[in-house]
Amino acid sequence: MSGQEIIFWALSTIAFICAIYTVIAKNPIFSAISLLMCFACIAGHYLLLNAQFLFIVHIIVYAGAIMVLFLTTLMLMNLNDETEKHKPAIAQIAAIVVSVVMGLILIVAVHKAGLILPAKPVTQGVGMIGSLGKVLLDEYFYPFEFISILLLSAMVGVVLLTKKDKKTEYK
Amino acid sequence: MTLLTIFENPHITINDYIAVSTVLFTIGVLGVLYRRNAITIFMCVELMLNSVNLLLVAFSTYHHDTSGQVFVFFTMAVAAAEVAVGLAILVTIFRNIHSVDIDELKNLKN
Numbered sequence: 001m002s003g004q005e006i007i008f009w010a011l012s013t014i015a016f017i018c019a020i021y022t023v024i025a026k027n028p029i030f031s032a033i034s035l036l037m038c039f040a041c042i043a044g045h046y047l048l049l050n051a052q053f054l055f056i057v058h059i060i061v062y063a064g065a066i067m068v069l070f071l072t073t074l075m076l077m078n079l080n081d082e083t084e085k086h087k088p089a090i091a092q093i094a095a096i097v098v099s100v101v102m103g104l105i106l107i108v109a110v111h112k113a114g115l116i117l118p119a120k121p122v123t124q125g126v127g128m129i130g131s132l133g134k135v136l137l138d139e140y141f142y143p144f145e146f147i148s149i150l151l152l153s154a155m156v157g158v159v160l161l162t163k164k165d166k167k168t169e170y171k
Numbered sequence: 172m173t174l175l176t177i178f179e180n181p182h183i184t185i186n187d188y189i190a191v192s193t194v195l196f197t198i199g200v201l202g203v204l205y206r207r208n209a210i211t212i213f214m215c216v217e218l219m220l221n222s223v224n225l226l227l228v229a230f231s232t233y234h235h236d237t238s239g240q241v242f243v244f245f246t247m248a249v250a251a252a253e254v255a256v257g258l259a260i261l262v263t264i265f266r267n268i269h270s271v272d273i274d275e276l277k278n279l280k281n
Contacts, residue, residue, distance in 0.1 A: 001182075002180060002182070004180045004183065005180065005182050005183060008183055008187070012191045015191075015195060016194060016195070016198070019195055019198040019199070019218055020198055022198075022202065022211070022214055022215065022218065023198060023201055023202040023205055023206065023211075023215065024205075028208060028210055028211055031211050031214055032214065035214050035217065035218065038195075038218065038221075039221065042195075042221050042224075042225055045191075045225055045228075045229075046225075046228055049228050049229055049232040050232060051228050051231070051232065051240055051243075053240070053244075054228060054240055054243055054244065057244060057247060058224075058247065061247050061248075061250075061251055062217075062221075062247075065251055066217065066250070066251060066254050069254055069255065069258055070210065070213075070214065070254075070258070073210065073258045073261065073262060074210060076262060076265075077210075077262075077265050077271060079208070079210070079271070084208060085207050085208075085272055085274075086207065087205065087206075087207055087274075092205055094204075095201060095204035095205040096201065096205070098200075098204060099197050099198075099200045099201035099204060100197070100201075102197060102200060103193055103194060103196070103197030103200075106193045106196070106197070107189070107190060107193050110186075110189050110193070111186065126231065126232060126235050126236070126237055126240070131237055132237055132240055132241065132244075135237045135238065135241055136241050136244065139238075139241075140238075140241050140245075143245060147245060147248045147249075150248065150249065150252055151248065151251070151252055154251075154252035154253075154255050154256050155255070157256055157259070158255050158256055158259040161256070161259040161260060161262075161263055162259050162262055162263060164266075
């Protein structure tokens with residue numbers, strides 16, 4: 001086994017363990033922290049795939065922005081494992097069976113289909129910020145500008161949603 | 172300077188990445204079906220988004236095509252907007268019914 005393989009399987013295994021703990025942890029704070037570790041492992045995969053720009057963006061967006069939002073919301077709601085309720089056992093068993101069968105079907109379908117084309121010859125530096133920036137600001141310039149409009153409208157929407165409105169409270 | 176990608180290694184193929192991201196996606200689906208807490212369900216949706224992103228980056232590196240990584244960049248921006256709006260909706264729900272348990276949200280049922 002070479003070093004790359006060891007890193008690949010170690011990152012994958014830690015990501016699986018953390019993802020499963022995200023699902024089964026009683027306390028939502030532990031779910032959030034283990035989801036953060038899972039995202040860190042996925043960031044390691046990006047580095048292994050030589051996607052350095054996306055590695056940095058992933059760390060900034062997920063660890064920096066999204067997890068802070070999650071943890072702040074959890075703090076505002078004051079949830080802990082005493083207030084946590086679980087589905088009935090039959091629903092939990094059904095959920096496990098359905099998701100395992102779905103995963104098996106997906107893996108088998110992709111392996112049987114044989115749709116994967118052979119790789120193209122190597123061109124220089126695919127995941128580097130230089131080549132990515134050229135494509136982003138040339139070919140995908142208008143979607144890139146629309147993203148800023150989307151983020152602005154999301155920001156306005158969030159402020160509107162969380163503003164306290166006495167008239168519309170229904171309980 | 173170009174670093175060697177992982178696909179130069181003969182023992183790791185694109186099929187391994189397909190398997191890894193399928194398993195992560197399945198764990199996300201399991202979480203959505205298994206939990207009652209809306210915030211944990213939201214985290215599992217994020218996990219599914221990330222597994223798909225991982226597969227897009229793997230195929231982009233495999234085919235030496237930058238467009239896949241640009242697509243992942245857009246997905247991340249949309250995911251950030253989605254999380255902000257979704258958590259705002261959850262905070263509003265919590266303010267009204269003092270719970271984020273999805274089994275309590277039965278106003279449409281009767």
